[in-house]
Amino acid sequence: MPDCLARLEGADEVVVVDGGSTDETSKVAVQTGATVIVAPTGRGFQLRAGVASARGDWLLFLHADTRLADRWLEAVQHHIAEHRHQPACFRFRLDSDAWQARLLECAVTLRVRWLGLPYGDQGLLISRALYDASGGYREQPLMEDVDFVRRIGRRQLRVLDVAAVTSAEKWRRDGWLRRSGRNGLCLLLYAAGVSPARIARLYG
Secondary structure, three states, X not given: OHHHHHOOOOOOOOEEEEOOOOOOHHHHHHHOOOEEEEOOOOHHHHHHHHHHHOOOOEEEEOOOOEEEOOOHHHHHHHHHHHOOOOOEEEEEEEOOOOHHHHHHHHHHHHXXXXXXXXXXXXXXXXXXXXXHHOOOOOOOOOOHHXXXXXXXXXXXXXXXXXXXXXXXXXXXXXXXXXXXXXXHHHXXXXXXXXXXXXXXXXXX
């Protein structure tokens, strides 16, 4: 999370939602000037809580293990000025030099291009007006990003030419094939109607 916060210089407001961490998440966030709030564990719950606390007309959602590459602020400002009613996300990248990382990045690019389905680790930039009109994130422990993108219209999202660099620690720890396979299985189960709570137990 420190890397994520360090890259947000220039943002009008930063809200960190702590879902029950046992490390120094809140302390580090406060030291950077961020607003810290506590919410129930589960990304859907935490994202909704963050929106309730934020004050801006545009919202940028980021995972704690993701940091934005250079020129992100310029790209966001240009998008807001030129594409007033269109949501956007960033290009997916992993902080690993492994060939498996490059392969996974290509797979994500194709998924977004063909299915219009970015995940939350690509960030989401959306106006508050569209967020509210679309019903916002639902209070569910997982797949909240897929659910929301479906409702705002998957083909609407514009991909900014700036990377959102996500930690590859989960893939290194679990194995590239195992983690990627698990993620794909979760998406298939969700599409088949399995509840997010059951999928969350599988995801770990």
